[in-house]
C-alpha cells in the first residue's frame with residue numbers, strides 16, 4: 144500500500160517556473176525554496192516546467208487530469224498539453240483517456256541516480272538478509288538537504304503503519320537517520336532547517352508523512368546524542384506505533400556518512416528502547432559488513448560511454464511540430480547520461496553522451512542545478528545527480544507490479560487485433576496457470592476468464608510457454624499455439640515474458656474463437672503483434688526492477 148496519510152492536506156504548490164506571481168497556497172515552504180526562487184537567466188524554461196509537471200504527478204500518486212495539472216502547476220492549458228505530449232513521446236507518461244499517467248520508463252531517471260550512487264548495488268543484499276533474519280523492515284536512506292530520502296526498502300510490515308517507498312522524502316527531525324546526518328550539517332544547513340521549521344510547522348512540504356501533531360524541538364539534542372553514541376532512535380516521531388533504530392554506514396575513503404541503515408518496527412512488537420537493546424547489536428554487525436563491502440568493492444565495470452542519446456529528438460520535432468517541446472526532451476536526456484561508471488561527468492562528457500551542443504548541455508545543467516537535481520563540484524569541474532532525482536516519479540512507480548505494468552500494453556494489443564489478451568504465471572505446483580491481467584474485447588465468442596482464474600497448465604498455450612524447457616521445440620520457436628484443447632472452438636497463442644536475467648516469469652497470450660483465425664493466420668498476423676506487446680512489457684519490467692522488487696502478481 145502506498146504511503147497515503149489518512150488525512151487530507153493542502154499540498155504546497157511550487158510555482159512551476161511559469162508564474163512567480165501565483166504564490167503557493169498557505170505560504171512558501173523553504174525546503175522548496177530553490178525551486179520557487181527565480182531561475183537564473185540561462186535556465187531552460189520548458190525544462191523547469193516539464194520537471195514541475197513530473198513532480199506534481201509524482202506527488203499525486205502518478206495520475207492527474209490535464210486540468211488538475213494546470214491548477215497544480217499554474218501553467219496554461221496549452222503549455223500543459225505540449226509538455227505532456229512531449230513526455231508521452233519520451234515514454235515517460237501515457238495519456239489514458241482523460242488522465243496523464245506516469246509510466247515505468249520514467250524510473251530510468253531515478254535509476255541513473257541510484258546506479259551512479261552505487262550504494263544499492265553494493266548494500267541491498269545485506270539489508271534484505273537482515274530483514275529476513277530479524278523479520279522486521281530494514282531500509283537505507285541518504286541525506287537530502289534537511290530531509291532524508293529512502294534508497295532501499297526491505298519491507299516486512301504487518302502492522303497498520305505507514306510504509307515508505309524508495310524516493311520518499313521525510314523531514315530529518317522526525318526520523319532516526321535524521322540526527323545522524325545532522326551531525327555533518329554546516330551552519331548553513333542548520334539555518335535552512337530552522338527557516339523551514341518556522342515556515343512549515345506542520346510538515347506540509349512533506350506529502351509522505353502525516354502532519355506534525357505537536358512541536359518537539361529536541362532535534363539539536365538528538366543530534367548531539369547521535370554524534371556521541373553512533374546510533375539514533377525514532378520513537379513514534381512520524382506516527383504512533385512506528386519505531387526505528389539507525390546506524391550510519393560510513394564511506395571508507397572519506398569517513399563521511401554514505402547512507403544510514405534502519406531497522407523499523409512497531410510498538411506492538413518492540414518499544415524503541417527495546418529495539419536498541421535487542422536489535423541494535425545485529426544492525427551494527429550488518430553495518431560493519433556493509434562498510435567492509437564498500438572498502439573492498441572493485442571499481443564499477445567500465446562500459447563504452449553512451450553517445451548521441453538526444454539526437455532522436457530532432458525527428459520527433461519534425462513529426463510532431465509545435466506539440467513536441469524539443470528543449471524539454473533534450474534536457475531530460477541529460478539525466479540519463481549518468482551511470483554506474485559515470486557518476487561524475489564534465490560538461491564535455493555530458494555533451495558527448497547526449498550529442499547536444501556544449502551550450503545546450505550547459506544550460507540544461509544550470510537548470511538542474513537551480514532545481515537541486517544536479518550538483519556542480521568546482522574542484523573537479525564535474526556534475527553529479529542528487530537524491531532529489533528520485534522525486535521524478537520514483538515513489539509511486541516503485542510500488543508497481545507485473546500485472547499493472549502489463550495492463551496498458553494488453554489493452555493496446557486487444558484494441559489493435561480485436562481479440563482478448565492476457566498475462567498469466569505458473570502456480571507454485573507448476574500444474575496450473577493463473578491469470579494475472581486481462582484485456583477483453585467485446586466479441587460475442589470471447590472466453591469466460593477473469594483475473595485469478597486457474598487452468599491446467601499443460602493444455603493451454605500460456606502453460607506450455609511457462610513450462611517450456613529451454614531446449615524444447617516450443618521454447619525455441621518462442622511461442623505456443625493451443626488448438627481446441629481446453630474447449631472446443633478455442634484457439635490461443637502465447638509468448639514468454641522474461642525478467643532482467645532472461646528467466647521466463649510470465650506469459651502473454653491472445654485467445655480467440657477458432658473460426659476467426661486459422662492457425663496460419665495466427666502465426667502470420669497475430670504473433671508479431673503479440674511479440675511486440677511482450678517486448679514492451681519486458682522493457683518496462685526491466686527498468687522498474689533494476690532497483691526495486693516488482694511482484695509478479
Ligand code: PHB
Pocket residue numbers: 280281282306307317318319320377381386387405407
Ligand atoms: C522506514 O524505513 O520506513 C523508516 C526509517 C526510519 C524512520 C522511520 C521510518 O525513522
